Amino acid sequence: MSNALAGQIQTDLDTTIDKQDDNFDLPKALRLYYKNGNSLAEIAEILNTPRSTVYYRLQTVLKMLPPRAEIDAYRDNKSSILDAAEYKLVCKMLDTDTIEKSTLNNAAYAFQQIATQNRLEKGLSTSNISAVELHASISDLQAQAAKLRSQL
Numbered sequence: 001m002s003n004a005l006a007g008q009i010q011t012d013l014d015t016t017i018d019k020q021d022d023n024f025d026l027p028k029a030l031r032l033y034y035k036n037g038n039s040l041a042e043i044a045e046i047l048n049t050p051r052s053t054v055y056y057r058l059q060t061v062l063k064m065l066p067p068r069a070e071i072d073a074y075r076d077n078k079s080s081i082l083d084a085a086e087y088k089l090v091c092k093m094l095d096t097d098t099i100e101k102s103t104l105n106n107a108a109y110a111f112q113q114i115a116t117q118n119r120l121e122k123g124l125s126t127s128n129i130s131a132v133e134l135h136a137s138i139s140d141l142q143a144q145a146a147k148l149r150s151q152l
Helices: 003-018 026-034 040-047 051-062 068-076 078-094 096-101 104-121 131-151
Strands: none
Touching: 026 040, 026 051, 026 068, 040 051, 068 078, 078 096, 078 104, 096 104
């Protein structure tokens, strides 16, 4: 790397460090990095800011998070991962040693939480809706539609 380029990067970095209240959009930068898969250079271009600024500002957050590939793998396999967690909890709840060492209520609560999340992940309802309530709602909507039609 040339001395001029190294000096420019250091100047950009110093400016970024000194500029704590700048207009850098960290949430947008993180979305671009994690959700869209943009590189630091691409993010810098989109945000119209030096690449060194993007690098510096993202580093504090990126140090706390797993690599993007791991997050992508989790996102792509979330339902299967939750299925596996649910299965392990069911096995643990049925294990004689676990039942003797801990309260069944704790294991049942953990199972309920995982099962609820798994149903949400699969697009299923997490609560039961009675047929009577559903019929009443449909009847109300039909009455409102009829009223609106008559006003036309």
